[in-house]
Amino acid sequence: MYTVFQPKQIIIGENSLKKLGESAKKRKITNLLVVIDHFLTLSPLDYDDKIKEILKQEHIDVTFFSDYRGEPSLQHLRAALTIANKETITGIAAVGGGSAIDIAKAAALFYKNPQMDWDAIPKQESLDRLPLIAVPTTAGTGSEATKVMVITDTEKGIKMNPGHSDLIPDTAILDSALTSSLPKNFTAYTGIDALTHAIEAFVSTKANIATDQYALTAIQIAGRSLPVVYQDGMNMKAREEMLLASSYAGIAFSNASTNLAHAAGRALGARFHIPHGLSVAILLPLVMRFGLQASPERYAQIAVALGADASKDVYELAEQSIEIIENYCDEFQIWKDALKYIHLKELENNIDLLAQDALEGNGILTNRIVPTKSDIRKLFLDLIEKLKKKKVIKQV
Template sequence: MNPLVSTMYFAPQLIHGAGSVKNLGIACRTVQATSLFVLLSERTKNSLADALSSTGVPLHYFTDFQSEPTTLHLQHALGEFKKSQADGILAIGGGSALDLAKALSVLAANSGLAFCDIPQHNSLKKIPLIAVPTTAGTGSEVTKVAVITDTKKNRKLNPGHPALIPNIVVLDPELTVSMSPKVTAETGLDALAHAIEAFVSNLASPISDSFALEAIRLIGRSIRTAYHEPGNLKVRDDMLRGSLFAGLAFSNSSTNLAHATARPLGTRFQLPHGLSVALLHPYVISFGKDAACERYEEIAKALGVDNVLAFINELNEEFQLKEAIKHIDWEQFITQIPLLVEDALSGNGIKTNRKIPTTEDITGIYQKLLTDFTGG
């Protein structure tokens, strides 16, 4: 395609504002669902009982999945969905619930389709999907990718297709106030990485840039307060909109090396997605900043700081990320570096990185992480 031309994909309908989860009934009627298959955690199910009953249709709950969903969870969900005979899907939760629901909405409508083959098809049917994020976040509610771990290959798959975008997004900041400071920090840093990576991506366009810069502004001004004052609805709303804009930015450009290197780290060492991205992001900035000086200057301006790398390092320190990876067996990590590098190179986010990394560059990034965390 002509490099001056870009194509954007958006969710068709967005309902935003404090208390907007009470509009689930309207969303349900809009997609003409007469029965909903609902993916959420047990805790969310209990805390949103009133909003859920306001849908006015039969609800079939599916709570049997964990963070970082796998192809086994997906197969199970697909079987339960068929049994339920529901004609709509509702997902309430973090990126895991939303990604699982997105994959389900496409696979359930296209029998025999394999998850990894989704990008091979031009047009795909889907079961109508309503997405309600409770973290800020993955931006999964508006992105055209779904991340699912392939249990056979022990690798994260993240196929992209416009059919994976939910039909309706309900964006209610009140649902995010119960996030712990740890989850607030890790998901917030992930969202910030989405925006920064989208902005320095080789696939960035003037429109994805606008979303990325607004996301950087919103997250930059509110992430610390959200961490220290969980009940502050104003900053929660900033973070939720920031996460949404970051999702729109990277879904329509790409994430890059921080995500490419984080995916295998998260899978092989059982780290949450946001944490693994946040840990590697400073090394990736350090590696690539000279190739995108002007872009990093614009990011610094949007953050209101002089030095983007120093700002990210300060956040990682303030949010005590080191504490969260104390359990890593670093001896094992050393032996796994070649596999981590191989996995990173096999996924996306390499060629779209402003400075395209070599095998040695990626090895160097993992080695820097090792040195910083072990001191040797």
């Protein structure tokens, strides 16, 4: 027996942001706090003004919170809650990337439960929270469809990422117009992050028949749409498909878990301040190589979903799944961009710390092969060798 959790409602389509007022009214929201990425409020985007007009039609009051930068922290959460309490809000919406959605999730919960301990969140049978709407502006995190939120305690230097099915937003609005301004490099980073979510969910030991369908569909959609949108950011059909792939991947990994690529990628990103999608992308083919022998049949299905010829031998297809991802990393300048952030000697000097950080992260135990510290050290050593080769090619 298994249970799959997902948003109650997903609205998809270009300019579907216009449904925000209708969605808020359906949730009986009369005073909405909108957590919004600051750049979206600037000219010529002016999404705060657009949202005001949309909500005005439904007679819904609105307050905006955009005073956050980088990864979401307890300070950001406290600032959002201060505004929420002052305005006596009745619902929360997030319009932005993963940070906006994580802050909104946390604010919706702690508005109703100010004394709740973070460690207690996953242990609750149910959570009382404000109605919650998520409008992602990147096709990558899938946070609009997941039960997880990530908030950093900067004083302790730790990331808290409790999960609970009641943290899944009530409504996810997938508006491709909101992703059209995403730069080419971040289109690639977030797109491969979504692809990694789906691949890891599919090979997770917690995978089931339902998460498999979401994961494989996400892989198939991303495989055909990401190369298109990378070359043409104004292709709205491809943008829309990537948002759908990201949400499907979010549902898949929220229920089946991510694995080693995310555990190691989070560690690498935190130490070297690398964008999350980029840190995951450079590790994904290496992690796939590590797990290949444990489930060649699953990796073969991944290759087919990515467009490989299904008539080939299983082991040949399994190998091809890695080749396809490595080709993406070449095509999307992933290795080149990684070298902008990573000093190889510094990476080499921090391998033990990185391996320990990864080992303590979520997703280790759901890997088909549960890695040891030695395995993760080798993973980072392999990454160094890979980057050295790419650096030489770049210089030549």
